[in-house]
Amino acid sequence: MDEAVIPPSLIRDDEVFLRMNLAERIQHILLIVTFTTLIITGLPLVLYEMKIFKALFAFEKAFYIRGILHRLAAGVMIANILWHVAYSIFTKRGRNNFMELMPRFKDAKDAFQVFWHNIGLTGFIYKKGLFKAFFDKHPYWLFKEEPEFGRYNFIEKFEYLGVAWGSLVMILSGFFMWNVELSLRLFPLWVHDIFIIIHGYEAILAFLTIIIWHMYNVHLNPEVFPMSKVWLNGKITGHELRTLHPLEYKKIAEERMRASAKTSETK
């Protein structure tokens, strides 16, 4: 699988690929809206001592409206998730995306490699002339290169699975918090307390993950700064595909090469 095999003319740098189709973009936007609403209407209950949140509830019916909005957003989010699940089961593209998103051993290796590459410690040691024999024999440990990613890199997979896991936890604990009487019928009070604790921590975790990981990757990251527009137009160029998702780039190129070989055979 050498790069030399792929002629640059096969995938032009300005060729446009569809990374997110309309359904995926709508799902993503719905997720943004519901997630933000849930955070704004929910976080004050976790960080109830913060003055800023007390200010948020300054007007008469504020807390009542908060409850309605929170449940409404939760309902929309659940519907959105159901749509996404159906989409991932019943459409070819959805199934393909889902399989691509599944974590593999390579992702752990990639994360490890990226981490040490960013630290650059072994490269520094090598430059200083230490353990030269070891590094010459095992150049992997120098972490000179960043790993090549497929359609989804390990951060994207982590975020997706994080949303999936988080949603499951939040929907379950939230359901029992919504129906406290049912919850207490089924469980002792301390289990219900655990639902409340988990719901709160998962909220903070989700909030921080989105703020730090996702906002970094789609906004601050120098490769896309100030914002990756994929979530709006769904488009990615051949150049971006080659630099950000080289494995997928190669996969597409190979498919095309095979196709062209087939057509030349039939000719």
Add this chain to the structure above:
Amino acid sequence: MKKHLSVIARLLAVVAMISASAWAAGSPPGQTNAGPKNGACLACHKLSVLEGSVHGKLACSDCHALPAGGETKDVPHAPKRDIPLVDCTAKCHREDKRQQPGLSPSFYADSVHGQGYLERGEKDVAKCWDCHGKHNIKPVQNPDSVVNRQNIPLVCSRCHENMTVVLKYNIHAESPYKEYIQSVHGKALVSKGLATFAAVCTDCHGVHNIQGIGQVHMQAKDPATCGKCHVLIFDEYKDSIHGQQALKGNVDVPLCVDCHGEHKVAPVRDAASPTSKRNVPDTCSGCHARPEIMKKYGVPADRIQTFIESFHGIAIGLGDKAEANCTDCHGVHNIRPAIDPQSMVHSTNIPKTCGQPNCHPNMPEKIAKAKIHRESLFKPSGTPYYINKILLWALIVVVAFTIVWFLFELVSRRRPPKTS
């Protein structure tokens, strides 16, 4: 300027007295002392208000005794400073204490005002005429009377809104009138016009028997005082754990005024009221968050803290009005200890208490066995505590790792780009 004027006025008065004495010398004897025949005095003292006064028929000398040896016809009579102060109880107003409590003037001597005036000789404490007026005394039932119910708050405010008086006598209520006017009682009197119904100062503080704040069982703080009007609430209160103790004279327990406030008694729906939905926990915490009091009665001192951290407490803290506060579960005036079978939080009553129609109508019976005030977040016991700790550390680790990750990511981005 005022000083000058008063000096001039006094000079004029002296001149008038001299001329009046000349006139009095010519009048027939024996008439100077009779009630309607106060002419000799009235010649100088132009007191037309006397005509409408209940004392209009009295002789001046009935109240204003001249110093020993002095005669009414001696004009000018002795200077004011030598004339003994009026004593309304000397000849009249000496009804005994069988009257309605506090109403008899004979109580005055033991009141906070009477003690100040009679025992310590304080000049600016309330004396009979400071409240009742001097010469224009009218029947109490007359709306023009200064001591008619509708005028009482204003009369008291003449001294009690005066900061000089408040500071001099270290009176704990600094502006009771302004507070009263905003209170349910004040509004009932002023806005609703309930002159015979709305509580005025004297209804709580007493009339002639007003006691100072230092008195342990002063009338204004006595629940029975409020109970004169709020009869059914007092009935409820006196059987509650607070009320039982209060009636035994225990001053640790909350009396009506401790929760409702004093002059500024506000309705529950008023957000600023100490009994409003949001302020109740604060009000209760005045005692229930104080370990020294709670220890004395064997009540856990963390009841407020556990409430604040509970879902009910968080919602109340953020201004929710539908959520339960202390009184929604424990009762208001009928608070009883959990071991009392009549208590709302007795285990047999908890399902009913939680299951109030606006709260959790389908609450399962087993809630009765549950511990409601839980220290799950700060007492190292039980699964929730450890789950909380584990999640907290998991969160800290994830955030710390993320920060480390992005720190290096950003540093590595600053390195020169690879040449490939």
